Amino acid sequence: MSEQTPNTAANDIEQLIRNQIKDNKVILYMKGSPQFPQCGFSAKAIEVLTQIGRPFAFVNILENPEIRATLPQIANWPTFPQLWIDGELMGGSDIILQMYQSGELKPLVEANSPAA
Numbered sequence: 001m002s003e004q005t006p007n008t009a010a011n012d013i014e015q016l017i018r019n020q021i022k023d024n025k026v027i028l029y030m031k032g033s034p035q036f037p038q039c040g041f042s043a044k045a046i047e048v049l050t051q052i053g054r055p056f057a058f059v060n061i062l063e064n065p066e067i068r069a070t071l072p073q074i075a076n077w078p079t080f081p082q083l084w085i086d087g088e089l090m091g092g093s094d095i096i097l098q099m100y101q102s103g104e105l106k107p108l109v110e111a112n113s114p115a116a
């Protein structure tokens with residue numbers, strides 16, 4: 001039935017996101033790419049993760065409008081970037097920076113991402 005299509009599509013996107021978060025222990029949803037962040041907040045998150053120096057996955061939400069629309073509802077967090085570690089949302093760029101400065105973030109990333 002055609003009226004089921006939107007819900008089915010939304011469920012597919014939600015499942016895709018849940019799989020990304022499950023399959024990638026450190027994943028950043030961001031605007032642009034690590035090489036070319038397209039927002040100052042995403043650039044700040046990348047600076048921190050680059051300092052930590054462990055591999056991480058990323059999703060460019062500018063190229064994935066469905067993820068951009070759906071993730072904030074799943075996460076209950078309205079903005080990007082979003083850093084997820086081991087299935088949990090850490091937060092956006094302010095929290096990422098705070099956690100880095102407090103010394104909390106580096107060991108957490110290291111525990112969830114082996115050196116390349």
Ligand SMILES: N[C@@H](CCC(=O)N[C@@H](CS)C(=O)NCC(=O)O)C(=O)O
Binds near residue numbers: 031041080092094
């Ligand atoms: N203080 C926030 C700033 C992030 C923010 O305001 N992001 C905006 C502009 S890049 C955003 O994602 N808006 C929703 C959208 O563009 O979909 C943080 O710590 O991450």
